[in-house]
Amino acid sequence: MKTQMTAVMTMVAAFAVGAPAAALDQATPAQTATTATRAAEKAQQAAREALAAADAAQTTVWSADVQKAIAAAQTTVWKADVQQALETAREATTVWGPDIQRAMTAASDAATMWQDMDLSHTLAMAHTAVGWEPQSDRDREASRAQREKEDAAREAAREKDRVQRDRDRENSYYDQGQSALDSGRWDRAVSSFDRVVELKGNKADAALYWKAYAQNKLGQRPEALATINQLVKDYPKSRYLSDARALEVEAKGGQANAATETDEDMKLMILNNLANSGSDEFVPMLQKLLQGTSSPRLKSRALFVLAQSNSPKAREVLVNIAKGGSNPDLQMKAVQYLGIHGGAESRAALADIYASSSDVDLKKRILNAFMVSGERDRLLRAAQSEQNPELRAAAVQYLGVSGAHDELWTLYQKESSVDVKKQIIRALFTGGSVTRLTELAKSEQNPELRLLAVRNLGLMGSKRTADTLVEIYSTDKDPEVKKAVINALFISNNGEGLVALARKEQDPAMKKEMVSKLSNMQHSKVVTDYLVELLNVK
Numbered sequence: 001m002k003t004q005m006t007a008v009m010t011m012v013a014a015f016a017v018g019a020p021a022a023a024l025d026q027a028t029p030a031q032t033a034t035t036a037t038r039a040a041e042k043a044q045q046a047a048r049e050a051l052a053a054a055d056a057a058q059t060t061v062w063s064a065d066v067q068k069a070i071a072a073a074q075t076t077v078w079k080a081d082v083q084q085a086l087e088t089a090r091e092a093t094t095v096w097g098p099d100i101q102r103a104m105t106a107a108s109d110a111a112t113m114w115q116d117m118d119l120s121h122t123l124a125m126a127h128t129a130v131g132w133e134p135q136s137d138r139d140r141e142a143s144r145a146q147r148e149k150e151d152a153a154r155e156a157a158r159e160k161d162r163v164q165r166d167r168d169r170e171n172s173y174y175d176q177g178q179s180a181l182d183s184g185r186w187d188r189a190v191s192s193f194d195r196v197v198e199l200k201g202n203k204a205d206a207a208l209y210w211k212a213y214a215q216n217k218l219g220q221r222p223e224a225l226a227t228i229n230q231l232v233k234d235y236p237k238s239r240y241l242s243d244a245r246a247l248e249v250e251a252k253g254g255q256a257n258a259a260t261e262t263d264e265d266m267k268l269m270i271l272n273n274l275a276n277s278g279s280d281e282f283v284p285m286l287q288k289l290l291q292g293t294s295s296p297r298l299k300s301r302a303l304f305v306l307a308q309s310n311s312p313k314a315r316e317v318l319v320n321i322a323k324g325g326s327n328p329d330l331q332m333k334a335v336q337y338l339g340i341h342g343g344a345e346s347r348a349a350l351a352d353i354y355a356s357s358s359d360v361d362l363k364k365r366i367l368n369a370f371m372v373s374g375e376r377d378r379l380l381r382a383a384q385s386e387q388n389p390e391l392r393a394a395a396v397q398y399l400g401v402s403g404a405h406d407e408l409w410t411l412y413q414k415e416s417s418v419d420v421k422k423q424i425i426r427a428l429f430t431g432g433s434v435t436r437l438t439e440l441a442k443s444e445q446n447p448e449l450r451l452l453a454v455r456n457l458g459l460m461g462s463k464r465t466a467d468t469l470v471e472i473y474s475t476d477k478d479p480e481v482k483k484a485v486i487n488a489l490f491i492s493n494n495g496e497g498l499v500a501l502a503r504k505e506q507d508p509a510m511k512k513e514m515v516s517k518l519s520n521m522q523h524s525k526v527v528t529d530y531l532v533e534l535l536n537v538k
Contacts, residue, residue, distance in 0.1 A: 170201040177210060178329075182297050189214040202361070205231060205238035206328060212247060213293070221251045240327050247293045267294070271301045280311030287317055290326060300333055307337035315342075319349045332365050339369025347373055354382075364394050371398035380407045384414075393423050400427025409436055421449055429456035438468045451484045458488020466494045473501055482510060490517040495527035502530065 177192035189210065196207035208231040215224035228244050228251075238244075267289070286302045294302075303321070306314045322334040335353070338346040347370070354366045370378045379402065382395035399408050405428065412424045428436050437460075440453035454472065457465045466489065473485040489497045495518060502514040515534065518527050 166199060166201060170196055170199050170203055173199075174203050174207060177207065177214075178296060181210060181214065181295060184217075186214040186217045190218075205235035205240050208235070209238075209240040209244050209247070209327075210296075212244065212251075213295075216247060216251045224251045239324070242291070243293065243327055246291070250293050267298055268301060271298075271305050280309060280313050283309075283311060283313045283317060286314075290321070290330065296329065299330060303330065303333050303337055307334075307341040315346065319346070322349065323353055328362075331362065335362070335365045335369055339366075339372045342373070347375055347378070351378060360388060360390060363388075363391055367391065367394050367398055371402050374402065376402055376404045376407055379404070380411065383411055389419075392420065396420070396423045396427045397430065400430035403431045405431055405433040405436060408433070412436075418446065418449065421446075422452055425449065425452050425456060429459060432460070434460060434462070434464055434468075438465075441468070441472055447478070447480065451480060454481060454484040454488055455491075458485075458491045461492035461494075466492065466497045469494075470497050470501060474504075479510075483513065486510070486513055486517060490521060493522055495521050495524050499526050499530045 173192050173195040177189045177196065180186070180189035180192060193207040193211035193214070197204050197211070208227055212224040212227035212231070215221075215227060225248060228248050231238060231244050232241065235241075283306070286306055289302050290299055303318065306318045309315070318334050318338060321330050322338055324331055326334075335350065338350055342349075350366050350369055354363055357363055367379065367382060370382075376399065379395050379399050383392055383399060386392040386395060396408070396411070399411075408424050408427055408431070412421060415421050415424065425437070425440065428440075434457070437453050437457050441450060441457055444450040444453060454469070457469055469485045469488050473482055476482060476485075486498065486501075489501075498514050498518055498521075502511055502518070505511040505514065515531070518531060521527060523531075
């Protein structure tokens with residue numbers, strides 16, 4: 001097998017300079033125009049063969065340099081030829097280092113004749129790959145397993161994004177339907193809820209109920225009853241079945257819509273009056289209203305009245321609904337009101353519901369209620385111990401909104417996950433923690449996290465952050481950090497800071513980057529004067 005592979009790669013090297021293997025050492029630089037043209041054509045072939053050799057090396061030596069060479073070359077060499085070369089090279093799974101080295105050397109020599117600087121650079125990158133040693137079967141299997149793991153991770157990320165997009169669409173259509181209900185636009189509500197049903201997501205059963213509700217308001221009773229039957233058939237365990245049965249009775253009874261609308265307006269006025277009273281005699285009446293077929297607006301107002309009351313009985317009804325004693329829409333609203341209006345007892349009830357529930361949307365709503373009520377300790381515990389990444393991220397975000405800088409910093413110091421640390425940096429930005437972000441931008445050892453801190457400092461756009469960014473640029477040696485500072489100053493429209501850096505910058509590439517940003521900024525006098533000054537330089 002070794003002899004066979006050596007012969008294959010010797011042929012690759014021969015093709016690279018357009019000559020038999022025995023004549024490799026006879027290739028010389030072009031002396032005439034005709035010879036130069038022929039050399040350029042050979043260089044193209046050499047580049048393709050170099051790609052084949054480099055890709056074959058991936059199966060034996062996992063080299064970052066080789067990987068970069070292939071990625072770069074795919075954008076500079078004819079794609080069809082590259083693809084064919086790569087597919088051919090993949091068939092050779094055990095290529096010996098010396099043969100690869102000869103192929104790369106021959107290709108590089110030929111590329112020098114061809115005056116394409118980008119491709120020559122690509123080949124030089126591949127030529128500098130180190131460690132051309134044959135891999136063992138174990139190493140080869142480990143490389144394959146690593147690639148499969150990375151492919152699986154990418155696929156999982158794509159699937160996660162798809163699920164999130166579907167969820168966002170579902171929530172958007174559902175909210176549109178609810179808004180249409182509140183404003184009495186029944187046709188539009190039916191259309192919006194139809195879209196939710198088509199997605200077959202978590203809110204499909206709720207959409208069927210509210211679609212039937214809107215159809216009944218339109219006087220389309222047969223259609224409303226058919227929709228209720230679909231709900232019962234497709235979602236036999238739905239928490240909207242109780243409401244649906246009440247709606248079914250109403251639809252079969254054929255009550256006049258005009259009278260219903262008038263009754264609802266009167267009930268809203270009565271509820272507004274009850275909200276200002278301290279009596280708990282109305283609690284049973286509100287319970288009955290919440291269990292009936294009233295509109296979302298009316299039921300929401302009834303919950304608000306319960307939340308405003310100091311009556312233990314009213315609080316008991318509200319907590320029971322928050323625990324799931326009604327449909328999910330009312331449950332979410334009850335959680336919200338407990339967070340806004342409830343005391344320590346209500347927040348303790350929310351903590352119990354959080355611990356006993358597996359509903360991610362409900363738990364996110366409870367975390368939001370903790371944020372509204374200032375329960376930083378509960379948010380911190382969730383950020384530290386929550387196993388669900390989505391909920392953990394929500395807890396971190398709400399800590400940021402709450403301005404819990406010290407809690408976030410403590411969490412950051414103990415955290416090992418880079419993804420969670422990114423969320424904490426974003427939360428520090430949300431909470432306006434310039435001090436902590438500055439510390440991270442100057443001292444964080446992870447380059448990715450450090451760059452994120454720099455970018456977020458730029459988004460803050462204050463004079464203090466601008467001074468910090470200029471200081472970081474002046475003291476940091478990492479080109480990527482410097483570029484991030486330039487971009488951060490650009491985003492914050494800090495032309496004065498960029499001009500100050502540009503005047504001192506000796507690196508032509510960095511100075512060009514600054515001028516490019518300045519040319520696309522809203523000009524101040526300082527920026528305009530500097531750009532004019534550059535134009536006048538001889």
